[in-house]
Amino acid sequence: MLSAGPMLIIPLMVVLISFIVINAESEKMESSLSHMEQNNIDLVKSTILSRVNSIVDLAEYRKSVIKSDLHNRIQQRVEDAHKIATALHQRYGSIKPEEEVRSLIIEALRPLTWNEGESFIWILDFDGVFQLAPEYLTSLEGTSILDFKDATGREVIKEEIALTRSGGQGFLWDTFTRPNTGTDEQFEQLAFVKSLGFYNWYMGSAEFLDIAMKQTDKSLLAEINQLSMAGKHYFFIMNKQGTLLLNSARPEWVGLSYQDSDDVAIRELYQKIVSAVNSRQSNAFIEYQWLNPNTGEVEVKYSYVKSVPNSEWIIGSGFYPEDIVRALQPQIIESTKLNQQKLDQLLKIAFWSFIASILIAILLSWAVYCLLWRSRNEVDDKNRALRELNSQLERKVLKRTEALTEMNDELEVLARTDCLTGVDNRFSFMKIVEAEERRCKRFKDTFSLILLDVDNFKQINDQYGHDVxxxxxIGLAKITKEYLREVDTLCRFGGEEFIIVLPKTDLETACKTAERLCLEMAQHPFPQVEKVTISLGVGSYQPDLTIDELIKKVDVALYQAKRSGKNKVCCADE
Structure with a gap:
């Protein structure tokens, strides 16, 4: 008769092994479900972080070029007015009385105003006598304002005269009240003045920095809101004083002051945001309790915020992790169901193994080993199935990562593409031409630029409308691209001006290309417009020229083409 001791060893071992296996499988299943939720939350965090950083980079760039754009805009106004005045003087100076020519120049420039009349063209002589004044100061025309001072006490008229006498032209900053604000608040403005070279006159124009900054902010907020509406995750923007500037998810909150709110939760959130942007920890999310509009319940929310360098803006985006969990519920329920089925199977196996071990332990101890071997194979099958589930999850994560990459590519295209014509914009042009300059310096090669402008474009807008x-x-950009090589790049330079970068192209070849393009454009029929012509200026890179000097060179050539009758090509001298 067999001893009870050896008979019980095998069943007890079966019980112990079954317990270990079932417990290990249960922990693996729970860990798998937990990882599924955390992986999805991490993916959303990565998406939000990337999108916010991209928007911050875009805002930083737009704000960084405000002053340079302001310099260029004001100088261009004065240069255009100077061309008009010079052309009138050259045409009528020898055939009409001087007073009549003076009056003709003044009246031709008087309508040139911007920003609802706050920016304009003025003319003074070197004795400080107003020749052309803005509408609200026309009573001062013919009067000397030589001793006029700005809000800081500077004698700006004398500074302007000294600047134009010594260098012919230049910029200066001054401080004035804005005429349309109805307050005595002082604003900083940039002025550009230039000597006319006749009548002892000089002219100038100015624009308040405050206006330029507000226009840029307004345009940028609209663009970011459009990007937010087009994506899955929203953006919010506030300044460092706590005023909400943009929230595409809750637009009714725009203008709300978080810092001065009566709601304690809102004030505490503001303090967390300020603390996060001032912290040295990068890519960190803040966690707080907030009302979820999808459920109407207060839930945990994660938000990533980042300040725009050299700006008062704070940009952020957030999400509710419970939303991720709820979205995964069908998948979690299905996985839990499968896991429970596996556990039930393991429990059944363990039970029958225990019964079988008692029955056969007396006669055949080896049967226990066979049963355990079979059980282990079944466990391996379940593990393989679980690994397959994990592989599916990894493939989904990879797919969503690729979607994020595509989204980032779309943001990059928006930053460098002209929205009307679809060609590269001025920012993209500067990157291309700087790279081309580096290539030419390295390989001692050359490239050329063609600057083209639609003739009488203002008349087309006035006669046919801005839509035409x-x-x-759009048609001009399409025709031009058809005439270019694959290595050439067409960019919209501003308004009706386009610029073409021609790598590995000397001046002669570039001029021939410009001539063919000019002829084709004049012969091309445009719907609703009788005829469209263009004027072109061509220049080639030289090692002793900077990019700005090369652009100025082709701009002068374009101006010569305009002056000599339009619908022409003028090539800059080497």
């Missing part, structure tokens, strides 16, 4: 004018610009 836009169609002309």
């Amino acid at each position: 004018g836009d169609l002309v610009l």
Whole structure:
């Protein structure tokens, strides 16, 4: 008769092994479900972090070029007015009385105003006598304002005269009240003045920095809101004083002051945001309790915030992790169901193994080993199935990562593409031409630029409407691209001006290309417009020229083409 001791050893071992296996499988299943939720939350965090950083980079760039754009804009106004005045003087100076020519120049420039009349063209002589004043100061025309001072006490008229006498032209900053604000608040403005070279006159124009900054902010907020509406995750923007500037998810909150709110939760959130942007920890999310509009319940929310360098803006985006969990519920329920089925199977196996071990332990101890071997194979099958589930999850994560990459590519295209014509914009042009300059310096090669401008474009807009004018610009871009090589790049330079970068192209070849393009454009029929012509200026890179000097060179050539009758090509001298 067999001893009870050896008979019980095998069943007890079966019980112990079954317990270990079932417990290990249960922990693996729970860990798998936990990882599924955390992986999805981490993916959303990565998406939000990337999108916020991209928007911060975009805002930083737009704000960084405000002053340079302001310099260029004001100088261009004065240069255009100077061309008009010079052309009138050259045409009528020898055939009409001087007073009549003076009056003709003044009246030709008087309508040139911007920003609802806050920016304009003025003319003074070197004795400080107002020749052309803005509408609200016309009573001062013919009067000397030589001793006029700005809000800081500077004698700005004398500074302007000294600047134009010594260098012919230049910029200066001054401080004035804005005429349309109705307050005595002082604002900083940039002025550009230039000597006319006749009548002892100089002219100038100015614009308040405050206006330029507000216009840039307004345009940028609209663009970011459009990007937010087009994506899955929203953006919010506030300044460092706590005023909400943009929230595409809750637009009714725009203008709300978080810092001064009566709601304690809102004030505490503001303090967390300020603390996060001032912290040295990068890519960190803040956690707080907030009302979930999808459920109407207060839930945990994660938000990533980042300040725009050299700006008062704070940009952020957030999400509710419970939303992720709820979205995964069908998948979690299905996985839990499968896991429970596996556990039930393991429990059944363990039970029958225990019964079988008692029955056969007396006669055949080896049967226990066979049963355990079979059980282990079944466990391996379950593990393989679980690994397959994990592989599916990894493939989904990879797919969503690829979607994030595509989204980032779309943001990059928006930053460098002109929205009307679809060609590269001025920012993209500067990157291309700087790279081309580096290539030419390295390989001692050359490249050329063609600057083209639609002739009489203002008349087209006035006669046919801006929608037809836009169609002309679109058609021009399409025709031009058809005439270019694959290595050439067409960019919209501003308004009706386009610029072409021709790598490995000397001046002669570039001029021939410009001539063919000019002829084709004059012969091309445009819907609703009788005829469209263009004027072109061509220049080639030289090692002793900077990019700005090369652009100025082709701009002068374009101006010569305009002056000599338009619908022409003028090539800059080497």
